Amino acid sequence: MPKKKALQVEVEEPEDVKAEVKEDIGADLRVTLENINTKKGVIGYILRGPTSASVDIKDPSKIIDYAVLSATTFESSESLLHLFGLNKIRSVVVEGKDMKILCLTISDHRLSVFMEKTVDHNSIYKKLTSP
Amino acid sequence: MNEEVYAIALKSALTEIQNACEGIKWSFIFTKDGTIISGNDDKAIGPEITKAASSFQSLTEKAGAVGGLDQLLINGDKGKVHVSSIDDIYLVSGTSKKADITYMRSITSVVFPTIMRVLENISGSIGEVGPTPLKPLLSKPLEEEAAEVEEEEELDEPTEEIEKAKPVKPLPSVPSQQLIVDKLGGLLVRGDTVQVDSEVLKRWSALLGVKEVSKVEIEAFGGKMAQCKVKTIKDRKLEGRGFIRIPDKTCQMLEIKRGELVRVKPIVQEK
Secondary structure: OHHHHHHHHHHHHHHHHHHHHHHHHHHHHHHHHHHHHOOOOEEEEEEEOOOOEEEEEOOHHHHHHHHHHHHHHHHHHHHHHHHOOOOOEEEEEEEEOOEEEEEEEEOOEEEEEEEEOOOOHHHHHHHHHOO | OOHHHHHHHHHHHHHHHHHHOOOEEEEEEEEOOOOEEEEOOOOOOOHHHHHHHHHHHHHHHHHHHHOOEEEEEEEEOOOEEEEEEEOOEEEEEEEOOOOOHHHHHHHHHHHHHHHHHHHHHHHOOHHHHOOOOOEOOOOOOOOHHHHHHHHHHOOOOOOOOOOOOOOEEEOOOOOOEEEEEEEEOOOOOOOOEEEEOHHHHHHHHHHHOOOOOOEEEEEEOOOOEEEEEEEEOOOOOOOOOOEEEEEHHHHHHHOOOOOOEEEEEEEEEOO
16 A cells, blocks of 8 residues: 555654764764864864764874863763753863863764863854854 | 861851852862862762762863863753862862853852962861861772783784685674774784774674674775774773774784774674
């Protein structure tokens, strides 16, 4: 029956569409991050999706340290928010003595932007979150 | 000034900061070694605070990469957590969503160090006097040495060559995973074995319906490929971080460096 067939297709389609949308988000974020990375004072970024990752750090020798710090920031922040019932992460700003990091979750992508302390992280946040 | 008085002074300081800054719901202080100095009310030093301090402690350790932690602001759906570093201690405050963080920062960064200095001048340094109900946190042993010993024990039969083009086939249904390369060095490291997060291996096993994934195919973005045996990452500091630890020799063969990305997928031996 054609109706039944149509129904079967409908069941399968949303998952594909969902996956495509997620891929699109990842691709869009990469483009935005590449653009942000050209800004003065921005040191680099790490973008992690469910199965893909993008890393662009100006000093490659720092990538591992930054990746560990980025992952630990998400873990600790989630743990703190969970403990005090503050729900999910919107954004995290880690300010070190030398530089700072803006971490946020968009869809199921986790991204960290590393920058000098003088850079306005709010403008970067707006760029990343504006539709 | 005895310990009890010191504790009362710190507790009062926290309460005053809370009164001055609208929106602070709770706050506590802890040192770099994870010792809780004081909470602003009796409920503050509870299991939540202990867990939070422990969780935050690991972050302060890793923050060396950015020159040490100065400030932290976590913006959650239902509120914020603000942490400021004052000398060797951290003031952690939980605030409402609408709290004025800039104002709070200015208060904590000026008032709190002053109070601390006054207390120190009166009673000597914190370390000498040992203020409040000090509550040591459970330290997390890194078990690095144990992991190293384990690694060495597994090296009875070092193989030199990376396995190439055996009758193996990558499963098309399993998506590849991009991972960051970390080099696995040392004289006794097996040249044919890489290390990946246990979570990734578990996920692949579940997807493939196999007991365990023992081999992976690594593809560098330059196009070079290699098939290697795979084990879980043993260094707890690196576990769950999205890394693949690859021996030096394999890195050279794949023409990859530490910090680069590679595409990794599981493979199963054809029977």
